[in-house]
Each structure stands twice: as C-alpha cells, then as structure tokens.
Amino acid sequence: MSEGDRKVTLGPREVNFPSDYLQQLEDCNYAIDKPDLLRQILDQKGYLFIRGLHDREEVLNARRAVLQYVDTNATIRLLSADTGHLDARCGGGCIPFMEVRDRENMSEDSGHITIEHIGINSKQFTGAHVDNVYMGRGTQNLYTMWTPFGDTTVEMGTLAVCEGSNQLPGFRRFQETYGELDIEKEDMEGTGWFTEDPFEITSKFGGQWKTSDFKAGDVLIFTMRTVHMSTTNITNFLRISCDTRWQPADEVADTRYVGDVGVTKPKYGLFGKETLAKKLTIADFKEKWKL
C-alpha cells in the first residue's frame, strides 16, 4: 500500500494514514440493496461502513443541538458553539470526557436502541475492546452503529476497527477469554479495554486496523466481537458521536440497557481510566489467560 505523509495517532501510536498500520476502510454501499451480501460482509470483516446512511442535514442539526447543550450546560469551554472549537486552556484535565445517555424504546421490529453522545477533546482516545464485555447479557446478535455528528477527520478521533477480529482463527483464544468477560460481574475497575496499544492486538492475534475520514451521515456498524478503538483527537475541536445499538426484537436483551433503566452513572471506558485499581484489572486477567 502506498504511504502518504499524513500523520495521525491511533491510541498512543503515531502512524501514517493510510499505511499498513492503519488502512482506509472500504464502504459497502455497492451492496446496500443486497441484505445477504451485507450479512456476509459483516460476518467476514466484522463491520459495515456505509456512506451517507443518514440525512446530512439531520446529522448537522443534531451536532448543533449538542454543541448548544455543551455551551450552556457543560463545564467544557468552547470558543465557538458553531464549530465546536475548544478553548486552548481546556487541556486534557479540564474536562476529559462528556457523555450524555438517552435511552428510548424503538419500534417492535428494531428491538432497543441506546444512544450516547461522546465528545473527546484533545489527546483523548478510546482503547481497544469488544462491546461484549459491557453488554453481553443478551443476544449476540446485537450491533453497534457508530455515527459521528458532523464531518469528522481521522485527526479528530474516528472509530477504528480491527478487520476480521470477530472471526479470524488467531483471535479464538482472545474471544474465548477476554471476549467472554462480563466486567460488571467480575466487579472489575478500570476501562474494560484490552489494551491502549493497537499493535498489541495485531501482533498477538492478527487482523488489520482500518479507519476513515467520516462525512456527516456516514456510519460504521460492527458486531459485539469486533475489536475497535478510536484514533486520538489531536485537534482543538470537540468530536461528537452517537452509538445506537440494534438487535432483533424477539431475542433476549441485556436488561441493563433496555426500558426504564433510570439515571445511571457512566463507568468503564474513558470514565474508568481515572479510577484507582483497587479491584481486579485487565492486567490480572491477562496474566491468568496468558495473553
């Protein structure tokens, strides 16, 4: 693959994009009217990258609404609520993370949906994980749709997937151990991420990291067993995104996330980064699994 000189950061690692370290995602719009083919791509690659699934203007309106909310309600400092430009004095420690969760029931057909808007400011990223460790108490046919609110470059913190990690033989032990973990049941503290280092995944198990610049309306859909993380936001712009989760309505749902769940305190992920590791951590489990 030809290497450009565009430098981006995947977790803590500076890499050229695109390069063999981080390749360009291929979209599956050519298969949009062929559900069987879409299913086949999802099973094989672990994701579907769809350009322009949502209406661009609707997504941009949602972005403006979140920025207005941040500007008036959050302690984060925005230089401009139009652009999401962060105040230069707003360093990593100022407000490391913002998350708003709304949960609503959707139609009978679609099962349930969880929405979270996540803003990551400068030098923040999400580490490598599978979603099964957080929400694995229902069907395995649960899919996450990641939607960035606005045009989002790789430098702003886009979602990166490790292609094939959901099914490649090299990931079997990883999936049988870490992939089966229920971090809440184990009463673990911390992020729940397997690692912050993308290349710990590829060097131990295989797969290929991929991401893309996203336009408002583009989405990335992936399975409960697809290893994913984010690139680091190295800009001064807030990255806002939304995860919606979908499953067949007649399959078992993880009751922690459906119906009237009340107000929950965010934990794990970036929120778990700051917690003191008094309980079991991923390092203890990795030692046990010899991974």
Ligand SMILES: O=C(O)CCC(=O)C(=O)O
């Ligand atoms: O937006 C991010 O940085 C992480 C999102 C994620 O892990 C997910 O959508 O499951």
Ligand SMILES: [Fe+2]
């Ligand atoms: Fe995730």
